[in-house]
Amino acid sequence: MSFRLRAARASDLEPLYEMAKLTGGGFTNLPPDRTALGAKLERAAEAFGRDDNKLGDDQFVLVLENRETGDVRGTCQLFTTVGQQWPFYSYRMTTLTQHSQELDRTVRAEMLSLVTDLEGASEVGGLFLHPNERAGGLGLLLARSRYVFIAMHRARFADRILAELRGIIDDRGGSPFWDGVAGRFFGMSFQEADYFNAINGNQFIADLMPKHPVYIAMLSDDARSVIGLPHPTGRAAMRMLENEGFAAEGYVDIFDGGPTMTARTDAVKSISDSASATVSSIDLEEGEKALVATGRLTDFRCCYGIRELLEDGSIALDSQAADTLDVAVGDTVWSVAR
Structure with missing residues (x-):
C-alpha cells in the first residue's frame, strides 16, 4: 500500500x-x-x-x-x-523559595501559574x-x-x-x-x-x-x-x-x-534538515530512506520514498514515491532523511 x-x-x-x-x-x-x-x-x-x-x-x-x-x-x-x-x-510550573531566619529553615513551594x-x-x-x-x-x-x-x-x-x-x-x-x-x-x-x-x-x-x-x-x-x-x-x-x-x-x-x-x-x-532539489531520475532502486514532499499549499503531498542526492544538486527518486507524489523529471521536491 x-x-x-x-x-x-x-x-x-x-x-x-x-x-x-x-x-x-x-x-x-x-x-x-x-x-x-x-x-x-x-x-x-x-x-x-x-x-x-x-x-x-x-x-x-x-x-x-x-x-x-x-x-x-x-x-x-x-x-x-x-x-x-x-x-x-x-x-x-514555578518555584517560590522562602527563608525564615528565626527557624533557620528554607521552604520551596512549587506552584502552577x-x-x-x-x-x-x-x-x-x-x-x-x-x-x-x-x-x-x-x-x-x-x-x-x-x-x-x-x-x-x-x-x-x-x-x-x-x-x-x-x-x-x-x-x-x-x-x-x-x-x-x-x-x-x-x-x-x-x-x-x-x-x-x-x-x-x-x-x-x-x-x-x-x-x-x-x-x-x-x-x-x-x-x-x-x-x-x-x-x-x-x-x-x-x-x-x-x-x-x-x-x-x-x-x-x-x-x-x-x-x-x-x-x-x-x-x-x-525543518533544518529539509532541502529542495530538482528531480533528475525516477527509477532509483537503492538509496537512502527519506520523506519526500512536493507542491505548495493546496497541492502539498508528502510520502516515504528512497532518494539519492547527486553531486550536481539534483535528486533521484524511486518510481513508487514519484508515482505517489505525481512528480516527474524536472519537478522540484523537498526531502529529509527518514
Missing part, C-alpha cells in the same frame, strides 16, 4: 468525524462534532487559499490518504500563530492515526510531514513552535488533574469542559479560572501525580518531539495537565 499526506478538503469531513469518535476524549483539536470539524475545514481552506508569504492566523489540516483506495486514515494540523482569536492559556507566555507561537497538533494503521511508520510520517510543510512555507510560521500532549485520562474518561484543580471552580466534568472548549474555545477559562497561583502541595495526590505526564498513548509522540529538538519547559495543559513541548522553529531537526 502507498500512503501520502495531502491538504484536507471539505469532502474529508465524514472520515474525520469517524476518526474523532475514536479518540477517547481529551483531544481538543479533533472533536467528534461535525459542525466544529466543518468549521476547521473551512478555516483550513482559507489558509490554503491564501497564497502569500505573510504570517497570519492560519490553521492547516492535512490528512493521510491511502493512495490505492482513497481512504483517509489519519490527520494532523498546524496553527501558524496561537492566541489570536482568544488567549492561549497554559499553566507554568496561569500564563499566556506562548501566545504568538506556531503549534503542531491534532495528530491522530486510525488504530488499524498503527504500523509501518505511518505515525512518524504524519508527525514529520508537518515539519516538512513548515520548511516549504517557512514565512507563514513563527520563530517559536509548540506541541501539546494529551495528559492522563482515567478509565472513565475523566482527568485527575481537572478534578483536582479547575473542576473545583467550574462545576462541570472534564468531558463537559473538554467538549465545550473544542466547540467554543477557551474564553470561559479566562472568565472563571482563578488568576492566583495554585500551590501544588495543596492538591490531591491523584492530581499531583499526573502533572506534566503524557497519556500512555502519547509517550512515543513525546519521544519523537524530543528527537526533533522539543523540550518540556514547565508548561502544562490547563485541562488535563499534559506537557506542552516547545522549540525554536529553525532548530527543529526535520
Whole structure:
C-alpha cells in the first residue's frame, strides 16, 4: 500500500468525524462534532487559499490518504500563530523559595501559574492515526510531514513552535488533574469542559479560572501525580518531539495537565534538515530512506520514498514515491532523511 499526506478538503469531513469518535476524549483539536470539524475545514481552506508569504492566523489540516483506495486514515494540523482569536492559556510550573531566619529553615513551594507566555507561537497538533494503521511508520510520517510543510512555507510560521500532549485520562474518561484543580471552580466534568472548549474555545477559562497561583502541595495526590505526564498513548509522540529538538519547559495543559513541548522553529531537526532539489531520475532502486514532499499549499503531498542526492544538486527518486507524489523529471521536491 502507498500512503501520502495531502491538504484536507471539505469532502474529508465524514472520515474525520469517524476518526474523532475514536479518540477517547481529551483531544481538543479533533472533536467528534461535525459542525466544529466543518468549521476547521473551512478555516483550513482559507489558509490554503491564501497564497502569500505573510504570517497570519492560519490553521492547516492535512490528512493521510491511502493512495490505492482513497481512504483517509489519519490527520494532523498546524496553527501558524496561537492566541489570536482568544488567549492561549497554559499553566507554568514555578518555584517560590522562602527563608525564615528565626527557624533557620528554607521552604520551596512549587506552584502552577496561569500564563499566556506562548501566545504568538506556531503549534503542531491534532495528530491522530486510525488504530488499524498503527504500523509501518505511518505515525512518524504524519508527525514529520508537518515539519516538512513548515520548511516549504517557512514565512507563514513563527520563530517559536509548540506541541501539546494529551495528559492522563482515567478509565472513565475523566482527568485527575481537572478534578483536582479547575473542576473545583467550574462545576462541570472534564468531558463537559473538554467538549465545550473544542466547540467554543477557551474564553470561559479566562472568565472563571482563578488568576492566583495554585500551590501544588495543596492538591490531591491523584492530581499531583499526573502533572506534566503524557497519556500512555502519547509517550512515543513525546519521544519523537524530543528527537526533533522539543523540550518540556514547565508548561502544562490547563485541562488535563499534559506537557506542552516547545522549540525554536529553525532548530527543529526535520525543518533544518529539509532541502529542495530538482528531480533528475525516477527509477532509483537503492538509496537512502527519506520523506519526500512536493507542491505548495493546496497541492502539498508528502510520502516515504528512497532518494539519492547527486553531486550536481539534483535528486533521484524511486518510481513508487514519484508515482505517489505525481512528480516527474524536472519537478522540484523537498526531502529529509527518514
